[in-house]
């Protein structure tokens with residue numbers, strides 16, 4: 001049972017308690033423990049086409065527009081869905097229970113085509129489901145949408161799953177899912193709350209609660225585009241976001257807590273991709289593990305923006321850019337032996353209206369460009385994890401930086417040429433005098449108001 005998990009996760013000492021409930025609160029988690037101990041088997045030959053028909057006891061096809069309410073739909077069978085809508089069907093379900101048992105025999109079929117999902121809608125179909133409980137066991141997604149022109153609307157509903165590869169809302173093949181007032185819990189591994197899959201899904205979620213327990217189970221898995229607004233979530237053994245490649249994630253008014261690896265993990269699973277994009281506005285991102293950074297990037301060219309956002313870490317590390325990625329195990333930062341195509345991460349972060357504490361760390365030729373604007377302030381430093389590392393920091397007139405360690409910058413730009421907005425804290429800021437961005441510093445030693453220095457390296 002989880003009562004007050006949100007508070008347990010986010011407050012050291014609390015004078016008041018706010019209780020958020022998720023579907024784990026009314027479920028016998030003990031009974032699902034063995035289910036949740038099954039590991040997803042990904043180490044199989046990828047089959048990238050749909051290898052068998054999607055079937056289930058309730059099939060809606062073509063121009064069949066159906067509205068059902070106050071019913072229970074169930075199945076207990078492997079590689080089988082409960083409800084299947086395809087070929088232009090419009091299926092509406094209200095105040096109902098959907099209960100799924102049965103295993104998935106092939107991760108690729110489950111991921112790319114939803115072969116074992118409780119609800120599978122495909123091929124320009126539309127689903128409206130509201131006030132319903134969608135419960136799955138043995139490893140099955142709750143709602144899966146596939147194909148261009150397919151859209152699912154899920155509102156005022158509870159999603160629960162046990163077993164591996166059992167995502168909550170899961171869109172693939174360009175499909176779109178809209179979630180409103182959804183409460184999600186998954187107990188297994190690789191069971192993200194809101195996920196996209198190849199070649200991309202569009203997932204929009206509002207006013208929702210999400211709680212995952214397993215490794216590789218993020219709140220959002222972005223393959224395609226992920227939008228989250230007004231969401232509280234806790235990924236006990238995962239980052240809150242995995243993003244693989246050239247994708248987009250946009251978060252507004254979210255309060256998300258991550259328990260493994262990092263707050264967010266953006267990577268490319270094969271050759272390094274560019275244009276990965278993340279933004280947080282009016283939000284809080286918390287990491288609970290002692291080594292976990294806030295934002296992590298590996299083998300990707302990415303940009304992030306933080307507006308009125310707080311990043312709270314135990315590690316004191318805000319950003320890592322690494323020559324690395326995560327593997328399908330989702331539980332460690334991998335190196336060259338796992339992917340011979342690895343390349344350094346190139347990361348640009350724009351910060352506005354935010355106060356941040358912590359360091360920037362780059363590894364093995366990775367770089368971080370860190371732009372503070374609009375009354376932002378940063379207390380921290382930048383350093384190499386190992387190997388070459390490049391940092392560029394820019395400050396506008398309204399923003400400030402307090403160093404916590406000597407820092408070496410490739411580029412340093414400051415709208416306030418008097419540099420009243422930089423506090424050395426007794427440390428020295430070194431710059432590369434040969435970088436064109438630093439021309440304004442004229443290769444000279446500059447004295448800061450608190451007696452510290454900005455010096456060429």
Ligand SMILES: *[C@@H]1O[C@H](CO)[C@@H](O)[C@H](O)[C@H]1NC(C)=O
Pocket residue numbers: 058059060061064066
């Ligand atoms: C629509 O689908 C339902 C459920 O499969 C079926 O009972 C009904 O006959 C179908 N209606 C039409 C017009 O095909």
Ligand SMILES: *[C@@H]1O[C@H](CO)[C@@H](O)[C@H](O)[C@H]1NC(C)=O
Pocket residue numbers: 065066067090091092128
């Ligand atoms: C399904 O719900 C939508 C949205 O409320 C509505 O526009 C549509 O007419 C409904 N379809 C059926 C078959 O009831």
Ligand SMILES: *[C@@H]1O[C@H](CO)[C@@H](O)[C@H](O)[C@H]1NC(C)=O
Pocket residue numbers: 050053054084085086087120121122123
């Ligand atoms: C979607 O269409 C494809 C291609 O016609 C077909 O193979 C697949 O079975 C359809 N999906 C569903 C759920 O019916």
Ligand SMILES: *[C@@H]1O[C@H](CO)[C@@H](O)[C@H](O)[C@H]1NC(C)=O
Pocket residue numbers: 078103104
């Ligand atoms: C369903 O899958 C489970 C787990 O792989 C397996 O033990 C069981 O034999 C399968 N059932 C059938 C009817 O194939």
Ligand SMILES: *[C@@H]1O[C@H](CO)[C@@H](O)[C@H](O)[C@H]1NC(C)=O
Pocket residue numbers: 146147148173174199
């Ligand atoms: C997804 O969109 C791409 C680009 O438009 C298209 O080539 C592809 O066929 C679409 N896939 C599906 C399953 O609809």
Ligand SMILES: *[C@@H]1O[C@H](CO)[C@@H](O)[C@H](O)[C@H]1NC(C)=O
Pocket residue numbers: 026131132133156157158
């Ligand atoms: C789902 O079922 C649980 C347990 O019976 C109940 O507490 C919850 O309100 C239900 N949710 C919905 C949306 O009906």
Ligand SMILES: *[C@@H]1O[C@H](CO)[C@@H](O)[C@H](O)[C@H]1NC(C)=O
Pocket residue numbers: 246247248275277
């Ligand atoms: C870059 O990302 C944006 C937002 O996701 C997308 O609209 C655009 O198409 C991407 N550009 C390229 C070149 O992939």
Ligand SMILES: *[C@@H]1O[C@H](CO)[C@@H](O)[C@H](O)[C@H]1NC(C)=O
Pocket residue numbers: 320322323324333334335336363385
């Ligand atoms: C950096 O990447 C290496 C592999 O190249 C990995 O072993 C190490 O754990 C990573 N560290 C962090 C903090 O990402």
Ligand SMILES: *[C@@H]1O[C@H](CO)[C@@H](O)[C@H](O)[C@H]1NC(C)=O
Pocket residue numbers: 323335336364387
């Ligand atoms: C650092 O990058 C080089 C390629 O430039 C690579 O060969 C080496 O394995 C990387 N080292 C680590 C520890 O990741």
Ligand SMILES: *[C@@H]1O[C@H](CO)[C@@H](O)[C@H](O)[C@H]1NC(C)=O
Pocket residue numbers: 367368369390391392410411435436437
């Ligand atoms: C440093 O500035 C140069 C010249 O403006 C630019 O090309 C380079 O990308 C910057 N480096 C970083 C890490 O932002």
Ligand SMILES: *[C@@H]1O[C@H](CO)[C@@H](O)[C@H](O)[C@H]1NC(C)=O
Pocket residue numbers: 350371372373394413
């Ligand atoms: C920093 O960000 C601000 C606001 O987005 C932008 O106007 C400015 O050009 C950026 N500065 C640098 C050096 O990238």
Ligand SMILES: *[C@@H]1O[C@H](CO)[C@@H](O)[C@H](O)[C@H]1NC(C)=O
Pocket residue numbers: 307352353373374
């Ligand atoms: C920063 O402030 C400028 C000027 O006040 C405003 O135009 C801009 O929208 C702000 N940008 C952000 C990201 O807050």
